[in-house]
Amino acid sequence: MAAVVVVGAGGLGGPIALAVAAAGRPVVVVDDDVVELSNLHRQAQFTMADLGRPKAEVLARRASAGARAVVARFPDLPADLGPVAAIVDGSDDPPTKFAVAAWARARGVPAVIAAALRYGGNVFAGGPGDACYACLFEEPPAEAPSCGEAGVLGPVVGWVGGVAAAAVLARLGDRPPAGATIWVLDDLRRGGAARTLAIAPRAGCGCREAA
Amino acid sequence: MSWSRDRQVRYAHHVLLPDIGGRGQDRLGAATAVVDVDGRAGQLAALYLAAAGVGTLALRGGAAAAPPGFPFDAAAPGVVAVGLAAAVAARNPEVAVRAAAPTEAALAIADDRPDLPLADALARGGEAAARWLHACATAEAP
Ligand SMILES: [Zn+2]
Numbered sequence: 237m238a239a240v241v242v243v244g245a246g247g248l249g250g251p252i253a254l255a256v257a258a259a260g261r262p263v264v265v266v267d268d269d270v271v272e273l274s275n276l277h278r279q280a281q282f283t284m285a286d287l288g289r290p291k292a293e294v295l296a297r298r299a300s301a302g303a304r305a306v307v308a309r310f311p312d313l314p315a316d317l318g319p320v321a322a323i324v325d326g327s328d329d330p331p332t333k334f335a336v337a338a339w340a341r342a343r344g345v346p347a348v349i350a351a352a353l354r355y356g357g358n359v360f361a362g363g364p365g366d367a368c369y370a371c372l373f374e375e376p377p378a379e380a381p382s383c384g385e386a387g388v389l390g391p392v393v394g395w396v397g398g399v400a401a402a403a404v405l406a407r408l409g410d411r412p413p414a415g416a417t418i419w420v421l422d423d424l425r426r427g428g429a430a431r432t433l434a435i436a437p438r439a440g441c442g443c444r445e446a447a
Numbered sequence: 448m449s450w451s452r453d454r455q456v457r458y459a460h461h462v463l464l465p466d467i468g469g470r471g472q473d474r475l476g477a478a479t480a481v482v483d484v485d486g487r488a489g490q491l492a493a494l495y496l497a498a499a500g501v502g503t504l505a506l507r508g509g510a511a512a513a514p515p516g517f518p519f520d521a522a523a524p525g526v527v528a529v530g531l532a533a534a535v536a537a538r539n540p541e542v543a544v545r546a547a548a549p550t551e552a553a554l555a556i557a558d559d560r561p562d563l564p565l566a567d568a569l570a571r572g573g574e575a576a577a578r579w580l581h582a583c584a585t586a587e588a589p
Contacts, residue, residue: 251569251573254565255564255565255566255569256566258564258565258566259564259565259566272456273453273456273457274456274457274459274460276457276498276538276539277457277458277460277461277498277499277500278460278495278498278499279498280491280494280495280497280498280538282538283534283537283538284537284538284540285537354464354465355464355577355581385463386463387460387461387462387463387464387467388460388464389461389464389467389499389577389580389581390460390461390495390498390499390500390576390577390580391492391495391496391498391499391572391573391574391576391577391580392573392577393573394491394495394569394570394572394573394574394576394577395569395570395573395574395577396573397569397573398565398566398567398568398569398570398571398572398573399566399570401565401566401569402564402566402567402570405564405566424574424577424578424581425466425581428574428577428578
């Protein structure tokens with residue numbers, strides 16, 4: 237069975253990889269970081285015994301027997317990657333999110349791109365031919381606060397990661413949703429409503445020229 | 448509460464948050480979260496609350512037994528270890544775990560059950576835990 241590539245093995249990548257693997261899909265976990273104490277308030281997939289170990293290796297071992305770890309930084313993927321069904325971004329880096337979206341477009345596979353910050357987050361999901369991540373956000377912001385700079389309430393990553401895992405599994409199901417979607421998980425302090433918005437292609441986006 | 452170097456590092460990303468800070472984190476450390484862990488979302492909520500630094504987890508339901516198919520505490524594929532209390536201890540040894548008293552009200556998680564797909568359990572358990580933490584960290588002292 238074709239694998240789901242999960243970029244990032246941290247707060248979002250952890251729940252995403254575990255939930256996708258639990259649904260029976262092989263996962264490839266890509267991350268070049270090691271587990272640190274400052275991760276443990278939100279990265280509930282790791283224990284104290286994992287401190288100092290490569291996140292991708294620990295997470296892949298915990299996910300399933302068929303999971304593979306790539307200790308590298310996206311897009312530095314191995315040549316023998318094998319068939320890929322979809323790619324999910326759980327990184328904390330806007331340029332990586334755009335690179336993941338472009339990679340999915342070039343490969344013709346669905347992309348799910350998740351972000352969590354402070355008390356909320358969002359999850360983009362689109363299939364080949366749908367509006368892409370750059371149709372929505374155009375380009376990486378000049379300045380975007382990371383979780384390390386702005387903080388994130390620990391369990392928010394479980395919430396957003398669970399929504400992202402469900403989104404990629406739906407894309408790979410028998411009746412994949414039509415069109416691109418973004419789930420907006422509002423700041424919990426303002427109610428935390430979950431809204432789903434359909435995303436239309438943007439004229440002039442790189443994905444339209446290629447089509 | 449005195450803040451060791453380890454504590455400062457572990458909760459660095461919480462202390463940055465508006466509404467939490469060092470005082471909010473201290474409130475979490477002094478608080479008890481009551482969680483029904485018969486369902487998967489409750490199990491995950493408990494684990495995320497422990498990671499986030501709640502002082503005491505009071506668990507109701509099958510916490511002593513290893514939750515079947517629960518990958519968060521498996522050392523290797525197919526090895527479902529230890530149960531929730533040990534999974535908590537492995538993540539955050541500062542958290543006390545006890546059984547909930549019948550009179551204690553558990554945090555609310557809609558439609559939780561043991562066979563919930565992990566993705567849905569994460570979304571529901573994570574959201575419930577996050578709401579509880581924010582309310583606890585910002586509550587006026589009684
Ligand atoms: Zn586009």
